[in-house]
Amino acid sequence: MSRSTLFRLRNLLLLSCLSFPLSYGTNASSKSPRRSSYDYIVVGGGTAGNVVAARLTEDPKVTVLLLEAGVSNEDVLASEVPLLGPSLVPNSIFDWNYTTTAQAGYNGRVIPYPRGRMLGGSSSVNYMVFMRGSSEDFDSYAAVTGDCGWKWDNMQQYIRKSERVVPPADSEFSNSSNLTTTLTPNGGHNTTGQFLPELHGTKGAINISLPGFPTPLDSRVLATLDEQKEEFSFNPDMGGGDVLGVGWTIQSIGNGQRSSSATSYLKPAQSRPNLEIMVNAQVTKLVQTGTTKGRPAFRCVQFTQHEGAPVKKICATGEVVLSAGSIGTPLLLQLSGIGDGKDLRSVGIKAIVNNPSVGRNLSDHILLASPFAVNGNRSFDPIFRTPSLLNDKITLWTDTKTGPLVAGVTNHLGWLRLPSNASIFETVPDPASGPNSPHWEIIFSNLWVVPGVPAPATGSFMSISSALISPTSRGFVKLASSNPFTNPIIDPQFLSTEFDVFTMVEAVKANLRFISGKAWADYVQGPFLEDLASAKTDADFEAYVRNNAGTIFHPVGTASMSPRGAGWGVVDPDLKVKGVDGLRIVDGSVLPHLPSAHTQGPIYLVGERGADLIKASQY
Numbered sequence: 054m055s056r057s058t059l060f061r062l063r064n065l066l067l068l069s070c071l072s073f074p075l076s077y078g079t080n081a082s083s084k085s086p087r088r089s090s091y092d093y094i095v096v097g098g099g100t101a102g103n104v105v106a107a108r109l110t111e112d113p114k115v116t117v118l119l120l121e122a123g124v125s126n127e128d129v130l131a132s133e134v135p136l137l138g139p140s141l142v143p144n145s146i147f148d149w150n151y152t153t154t155a156q157a158g159y160n161g162r163v164i165p166y167p168r169g170r171m172l173g174g175s176s177s178v179n180y181m182v183f184m185r186g187s188s189e190d191f192d193s194y195a196a197v198t199g200d201c202g203w204k205w206d207n208m209q210q211y212i213r214k215s216e217r218v219v220p221p222a223d224s225e226f227s228n229s230s231n232l233t234t235t236l237t238p239n240g241g242h243n244t245t246g247q248f249l250p251e252l253h254g255t256k257g258a259i260n261i262s263l264p265g266f267p268t269p270l271d272s273r274v275l276a277t278l279d280e281q282k283e284e285f286s287f288n289p290d291m292g293g294g295d296v297l298g299v300g301w302t303i304q305s306i307g308n309g310q311r312s313s314s315a316t317s318y319l320k321p322a323q324s325r326p327n328l329e330i331m332v333n334a335q336v337t338k339l340v341q342t343g344t345t346k347g348r349p350a351f352r353c354v355q356f357t358q359h360e361g362a363p364v365k366k367i368c369a370t371g372e373v374v375l376s377a378g379s380i381g382t383p384l385l386l387q388l389s390g391i392g393d394g395k396d397l398r399s400v401g402i403k404a405i406v407n408n409p410s411v412g413r414n415l416s417d418h419i420l421l422a423s424p425f426a427v428n429g430n431r432s433f434d435p436i437f438r439t440p441s442l443l444n445d446k447i448t449l450w451t452d453t454k455t456g457p458l459v460a461g462v463t464n465h466l467g468w469l470r471l472p473s474n475a476s477i478f479e480t481v482p483d484p485a486s487g488p489n490s491p492h493w494e495i496i497f498s499n500l501w502v503v504p505g506v507p508a509p510a511t512g513s514f515m516s517i518s519s520a521l522i523s524p525t526s527r528g529f530v531k532l533a534s535s536n537p538f539t540n541p542i543i544d545p546q547f548l549s550t551e552f553d554v555f556t557m558v559e560a561v562k563a564n565l566r567f568i569s570g571k572a573w574a575d576y577v578q579g580p581f582l583e584d585l586a587s588a589k590t591d592a593d594f595e596a597y598v599r600n601n602a603g604t605i606f607h608p609v610g611t612a613s614m615s616p617r618g619a620g621w622g623v624v625d626p627d628l629k630v631k632g633v634d635g636l637r638i639v640d641g642s643v644l645p646h647l648p649s650a651h652t653q654g655p656i657y658l659v660g661e662r663g664a665d666l667i668k669a670s671q672y
């Protein structure tokens with residue numbers, strides 16, 4: 054959502070809702086832990102951290118302290134109402150407010166790099182698209198790490214534990230857009246043909262569902278899959294490990310509201326006496342506690358409410374579990390003396406463990422959102438520029454959990470490959486996880502959703518976004534200073550390889566082919582941005598990409614798994630940090646490369662398997 058839309062939204066409704074609680078439930082303390090030590094300390098109450106905290110405390114004998122730097126998610130309206138989600142970040146109380154360095158591949162542009170800073174972490178602020186990638190992605194993780202436990206087949210048990218399919222939220226109110234759908238007796242529209250129920254869990258933690266509000270794009274996307282079958286095939290469900298093709302989006306939404314790791318994992322566990330949750334508790338350092346098994350042990354952490362506030366120390370008898378995410382986790386390792394010795398010395402930190410892989414190999418999905426002007430007024434744009442309309446829709450949502458605000462940003466998306474005879478493959482090996490994994494993604498949105506670019510004051514739009522799914526660029530994150538409150542250096546090195554540029558150019562050209570058919574003739578006026586409207590040559594498209602691309606917020610790889618004994622990597626396949634004792638990492642940073650998916654689904658699976666690995670090991 055654009056900056057001006059964001060600004061309007063905040064003025065309209067968010068400020069009045071910003072009386073967020075500073076503690077979580079009556080058992081949360083924003084002051085001090087109640088016990089003198091815990092079996093486990095989980096650092097970061099985000100997507101994976103809450104899975105770990107909830108699963109470990111299923112055993113009433115195990116005590117866990119969960120430390121979250123940000124605020125509680127409770128009563129934050131924009132984190133509940135799906136279509137308000139994009140207003141939460143960047144640059145808010147719910148964000149770490151990071152930005153990248155000037156990106157040479159983006160003609161020197163600096164872009165926002167949001168990360169959720171509240172219970173639920175990025176799952177409380179994300180766009181809720183829910184997938185887990187191709188079977189080849191997980192088989193590749195197994196091959197790269199030498200641990201067949203990461204294979205797709207073995208991960209099925211965690212898919213069943215983590216997800217619960219529920220009916221979509223639409224009701225008779227959906228026909229207010231004149232796109233009436235038939236309702237089933239248990240609520241929601243008839244979803245036959247929109248997904249394959251047998252591929253999904255029905256008893257897991259996170260509510261997931263098909264879109265709950267129809268858009269004028271839906272029938273046009275489906276008609277195009279009929280018209281242009283050779284290039285764009287229909288995928289009946291991307292949840293079964295076969296992601297190629299275009300299909301219906303499944304989102305982490307149930308009963309019309311966001312399902313985050315805070316609502317789905319933490320809330321049901323919150324009343325357990327063996328789980329203690331602290332918000333406003335930023336860990337500033339892991340503290341070495343002597344040496345065990347010949348390795349430095351890190352079983353204590355320091356934390357504080359904010360810069361300048363008193364610093365407290367608390368220790369685990371078992372393990373410290375780092376779940377601070379792909380940016381927070383490598384930074385905490387570095388602040389604690391675990392990282393590239395030369396980099397650490399340059400900010401005045403003594404290296405305890407010299408490991409140059411910490412913070413390196415950052416890879417992220419590039420996003421380029423292309424807005425198109427469309428006919429009619431059934432895009433969601435008018436809602437966000439008409440206060441009375443927005444208020445009506447919020448009331449409708451509050452009363453019935455239906456209406457356009459139950460929509461996520463997309464009802465359809467697709468995963469596609471470059472043709473096998475593409476010229477790039479003459480010089481570059483195919484970087485996809487396998488022959489059935491995509492190089493790029495297409496996303497259809499029924500509104501102007503161009504991160505960082507204000508929506509025009511009038512007009513109706515759709516956005517077609519292209520994402521680079523198998524990037525070969527690798528970047529890094531490192532400390533700018535030994536002060537844990539100083540923003541870090543984040544350099545994803547976007548578009549720094551020939552493959553990445555080639556693929557984005559092909560993806561944008563394919564978008565234009567997709568909407569060139571008769572299904573769109575009565576609807577699309579044309580590209581809204583002049584540099585796309587006038588692009589003819591590959592050089593024109595490349596300029597368009599370099600001037601407009603951003604991120605879809607999926608960094609991974611900065612504390613990567615690698616085989617035991619490898620000369621690179623940060624954690625072993627059981628997620629224990631190499632070269633130290635008492636410390637594990639469970640979050641997106643351990644994934645060796647990007648999955649063919651939006652990253653929350655795979656990271657929930659990392660959380661589930663991570664919790665199992667911890668349970669299985671004796672400390």
Ligand SMILES: Cc1cc2nc3c(=O)[nH]c(=O)nc-3n(C[C@H](O)[C@H](O)[C@H](O)COP(=O)(O)OP(=O)(O)OC[C@H]3O[C@@H](n4cnc5c(N)ncnc54)[C@H](O)[C@@H]3O)c2cc1C
Nearest residue numbers: 097099100101122174175180181182336378381641651653
């Ligand atoms: C705007 C946005 C939109 C997105 N859209 C989608 C989408 O539609 N679909 C999808 O699948 N993925 C999406 N993603 C990506 C996805 O949400 C993330 O990849 C995933 O949630 C990351 O999980 P994690 O556990 O690794 O980290 P996080 O969920 O970010 O959790 C890290 C937690 O640690 C806390 N923390 C960090 N440092 C410290 C510290 N020093 N002390 C204490 N606590 C700390 C943070 O505050 C946070 O709560 C989006 C992300 C963003 C930001």
Ligand SMILES: *[C@@H]1O[C@H](CO)[C@@H](O)[C@H](O)[C@H]1NC(C)=O
Nearest residue numbers: 144145146147148149150170
């Ligand atoms: C991010 O910016 C917002 C708005 O300026 C501010 O309220 C918030 O405290 C900032 N977050 C951090 C972690 O500094």
Ligand SMILES: *[C@@H]1O[C@H](CO)[C@@H](O)[C@H](O)[C@H]1NC(C)=O
Nearest residue numbers: 224225226227228229230233
């Ligand atoms: C939608 O249909 C229901 C009946 O299914 C009807 O009660 C309602 O008035 C209709 N709404 C509109 C806006 O047409």
Ligand SMILES: *[C@@H]1O[C@H](CO)[C@@H](O)[C@H](O)[C@H]1NC(C)=O
Nearest residue numbers: 228229230231232233429431
């Ligand atoms: C609503 O749908 C009906 C039937 O499909 C159609 O005849 C009518 O023109 C539509 N009205 C509007 C305003 O689009």
Ligand SMILES: *[C@@H]1O[C@H](CO)[C@@H](O)[C@H](O)[C@H]1NC(C)=O
Nearest residue numbers: 235236237238243244245246
């Ligand atoms: C849903 O649609 C399918 C096929 O179109 C049909 O067989 C089925 O009976 C419908 N289910 C309900 C509950 O209406």
Ligand SMILES: *[C@@H]1O[C@H](CO)[C@@H](O)[C@H](O)[C@H]1NC(C)=O
Nearest residue numbers: 219220260307308312316317
């Ligand atoms: C999950 O969805 C179900 C069914 O729609 C609903 O009853 C329940 O409240 C939802 N749970 C959460 C945590 O959102």
Ligand SMILES: *[C@@H]1O[C@H](CO)[C@@H](O)[C@H](O)[C@H]1NC(C)=O
Nearest residue numbers: 078079080323324325326327
């Ligand atoms: C707080 O913990 C106690 C046990 O120590 C439990 O009985 C109670 O339900 C918890 N309260 C909340 C609000 O979670």
Ligand SMILES: *[C@@H]1O[C@H](CO)[C@@H](O)[C@H](O)[C@H]1NC(C)=O
Nearest residue numbers: 409410411413414621622645
């Ligand atoms: C980055 O990852 C690759 C494997 O994909 C590995 O060979 C390389 O050593 C890693 N680099 C660092 C600095 O860890």
Ligand SMILES: *[C@@H]1O[C@H](CO)[C@@H](O)[C@H](O)[C@H]1NC(C)=O
Nearest residue numbers: 429430431434435436439442
């Ligand atoms: C959309 O257009 C129709 C027909 O022109 C009009 O009746 C309706 O009020 C418009 N809706 C909005 C939200 O502007």
Ligand SMILES: *[C@@H]1O[C@H](CO)[C@@H](O)[C@H](O)[C@H]1NC(C)=O
Nearest residue numbers: 471472473474475476477478
């Ligand atoms: C790839 O093959 C297709 C036919 O299968 C052909 O139309 C196209 O021109 C070829 N592209 C290149 C770059 O050779």
